[in-house]
Amino acid sequence: xxxxxxxxxxxxxxxxxxxxxxxxxxxxxxxxxxxxxxxxxxxxxxxxxxxxxxxxxxxxxxxxxxxxxxxxxxxxxxxxxxxxxxxxxxxxxxxxxxxxxxxxxxxxxxxxxxxxxxxxxxxxxxxxxxxxxxxxxxxxxxxxxxxxxxxxxxxxxxxxxxx
Amino acid sequence: xxxxxxxxxxxxxxxxxxxxxxxxxxxxxxxxxxxxxxxxxxxxxxxxxxxxxxxxxxxxxxxxxxxxxxxxxxxxxxxxxxxxxxxxxxxxxxxxxxxxxxxxxxxxxxxxxxxxxxxxxxxxxxxxxxxxxxxxxxxxxxxxxxxxxxxxxxxxxxxxxxxxxxxxxxxxxxxxxxxxxxxxxxxxxxxxxxxxxxxxxxxxxxxxxxxxxxxxxxxxxxxxxxxxxxxxxxxxxxxxxxxxxxxxxxxxxxxxxxxxxxxxxxxxxxxxxxxxxxxxxxxxxxxxxxxxxxxxxxxxxxxxxxxxxxxxxxxxxxxxxxxxxxxxxxxxxxxxxxxxxxxxxxxxxxxxxxxxxxxxxxxxxxxxxxxxxxxxxxxxxxxxxxxxxxxxx
Ligand SMILES: Cc1ncc(COP(=O)(O)O)c(C=O)c1O
Numbered sequence: 047x048x049x050x051x052x053x054x055x056x057x058x059x060x061x062x063x064x065x066x067x068x069x070x071x072x073x074x075x076x077x078x079x080x081x082x083x084x085x086x087x088x089x090x091x092x093x094x095x096x097x098x099x100x101x102x103x104x105x106x107x108x109x110x111x112x113x114x115x116x117x118x119x120x121x122x123x124x125x126x127x128x129x130x131x132x133x134x135x136x137x138x139x140x141x142x143x144x145x146x147x148x149x150x151x152x153x154x155x156x157x158x159x160x161x162x163x164x165x166x167x168x169x170x171x172x173x174x175x176x177x178x179x180x181x182x183x184x185x186x187x188x189x190x191x192x193x194x195x196x197x198x199x200x201x202x203x204x205x206x207x208x209x
Numbered sequence: 210x211x212x213x214x215x216x217x218x219x220x221x222x223x224x225x226x227x228x229x230x231x232x233x234x235x236x237x238x239x240x241x242x243x244x245x246x247x248x249x250x251x252x253x254x255x256x257x258x259x260x261x262x263x264x265x266x267x268x269x270x271x272x273x274x275x276x277x278x279x280x281x282x283x284x285x286x287x288x289x290x291x292x293x294x295x296x297x298x299x300x301x302x303x304x305x306x307x308x309x310x311x312x313x314x315x316x317x318x319x320x321x322x323x324x325x326x327x328x329x330x331x332x333x334x335x336x337x338x339x340x341x342x343x344x345x346x347x348x349x350x351x352x353x354x355x356x357x358x359x360x361x362x363x364x365x366x367x368x369x370x371x372x373x374x375x376x377x378x379x380x381x382x383x384x385x386x387x388x389x390x391x392x393x394x395x396x397x398x399x400x401x402x403x404x405x406x407x408x409x410x411x412x413x414x415x416x417x418x419x420x421x422x423x424x425x426x427x428x429x430x431x432x433x434x435x436x437x438x439x440x441x442x443x444x445x446x447x448x449x450x451x452x453x454x455x456x457x458x459x460x461x462x463x464x465x466x467x468x469x470x471x472x473x474x475x476x477x478x479x480x481x482x483x484x485x486x487x488x489x490x491x492x493x494x495x496x497x498x499x500x501x502x503x504x505x506x507x508x509x510x511x512x513x514x515x516x517x518x519x520x521x522x523x524x525x526x527x528x529x530x531x532x533x534x535x536x537x538x539x540x541x542x543x544x545x546x547x548x549x550x551x552x553x554x555x556x557x558x559x560x561x562x563x564x565x566x567x568x569x570x571x572x573x574x575x576x577x578x579x580x581x582x583x584x585x586x587x588x589x590x591x592x593x594x595x596x597x598x599x600x601x602x
Contacts (some may be wrong), residue, residue, distance in 0.1 A: 053506060053508070053509075053510060056503075056506065056507075057510070069512070071514050071517060071518075072510035072511075072513050072514050072583070073510060073513055074513065112253075132279060144579075160283075203258075204250065204252065204254070205236070205250065205252075206233055206239050206240075206245060206247040206249060206250065207235050207236045207239055207247065207249040207250065207562070208232070208249070208250050208251040208252055208558055209230075209232055209251045209338065209339055209340070
């Protein structure tokens with residue numbers, strides 16, 4: 047990979063709001079060149095999406111998250127893709143992953159209450175033909191999300207002057 | 210009653226004669242001040258990568274708290290020689306050509322004591338790290354200073370070196386990538402120096418602690434030059450590349466004769482380097498490449514940011530190609546380095562280190578470490594811009 051592209055991606059992965067001007071001040075490119083490069087990265091799908099990580103607890107919007115493990119049976123002519131598509135279209139579903147191991151698919155689901163989530167799983171997911179079994183695990187606390195530590199402990203002090 | 214006494218009279222002359230470090234003095238000026246932004250540090254602002262810390266913790270839990278071989282853990286020496294072979298094709302024998310030390314600091318001290326006889330002249334290239342002159346003085350040697358200049362991007366030239374060599378010259382201490390200038394030297398430039406070394410039958414102590422921190426070009430170990438391995442003690446450590454300053458781990462590599470002689474001092478003065486740090490260092494070499502390179506890329510961006518920033522506010526600054534220091538020129542402000550740095554601290558609460566701390570050749574410059582967050586660097590640049598505007602009025 048081109049070193050400059052790697053710089054741009056690393057900067058944006060850390061801070062999606064970094065402007066082309068800000069990025070240009072950090073690497074050997076003009077703002078315009080950075081802009082063009084980002085457009086290219088967006089068009090080729092290397093940059094998928096820009097998003098914000100929100101700590102909803104702090105606004106008092108007490109969302110409930112759960113990780114749901116699914117065992118599924120595949121039907122003829124239908125791979126995992128088909129069932130994944132059925133599931134990811136629900137807005138309640140935040141992520142869908144195919145996994146190796148004891149179960150097949152893992153979802154994260156967001157709801158307003160535990161009851162909400164439980165009913166959603168019971169009514170919408172467990173009832174799908176391909177789904178053999180579900181197992182729901184409610185999230186009690188999120189410590190790290192997508193590489194971001196949500197409640198960083200205090201920083202340590204270093205000498206302000208040294209050799 | 211027995212008479213009182215002044216204990217200072219028991220302090221040896223050699224110690225009394227060590228001049229106070231300019232950095233110490235700055236430390237005293239800074240302590241107690243609030244809301245300061247520091248570009249005055251000589252260490253990474255990153256914390257040691259977690260996998261390294263975790264390995265240290267695990268070793269403590271297992272109870273690995275004993276002495277090690279005087280030379281250091283065999284696994285560590287093994288990893289080091291493999292690393293140098295991989296990176297540069299350099300062949301060092303792990304059992305006789307590597308000594309693990311308590312930081313480059315200790316390695317420097319025993320390297321100097323190993324080669325310097327009282328009265329020997331040792332060439333020190335300045336601006337450079339503050340420990341070289343005292344190390345030579347304490348070993349009874351005579352420091353001979355050679356200066357590098359901005360016009361040469363602070364690289365050492367054979368022309369500058371030649372006149373400093375006398376029939377008493379024993380060795381030269383090199384430090385590239387350099388603290389405080391950030392200068393590196395290319396293979397061609399180093400070859401010229403190597404020619405002089407052979408012509409005059411000199412020895413080299415090469416402090417390469419910033420080896421991994423180069424931007425855009427690969428480091429050239431002095432010992433990798435033809436004929437230089439036997440004439441060189443290479444010093445390096447884990448402080449900078451792996452953000453392990455407080456773990457205190459370094460090493461020396463050289464011929465079996467030299468390494469054995471260094472070990473003779475090391476075994477009685479240090480016995481061995483701390484085992485916890487040695488275990489962390491093994492982990493760093495085995496699995497630390499990605500994290501280290503990530504930190505280097507981050508320094509690279511900050512370097513870009515700070516150098517552009519200085520040039521924008523009217524402080525000429527050439528592009529440092531290694532380490533994590535920028536060395537802007539402040540000579541045209543009419544202030545000396547220490548006046549500039551002290552007023553900047555006093556009026557704008559930004560800590561920088563006056564260049565003359567690193568030798569007379571550093572007068573007119575300021576060492577600004579960019580091992581700080583972009584936010585802090587931005588704030589420091591804003592404040593320094595204000596300061597420069599104030600000077601113009
Ligand atoms: C050029 C140079 N050599 C040696 C050292 C000391 O390194 P260590 O932490 O390995 O003792 C430093 C630290 O600032 C340095 O800049």
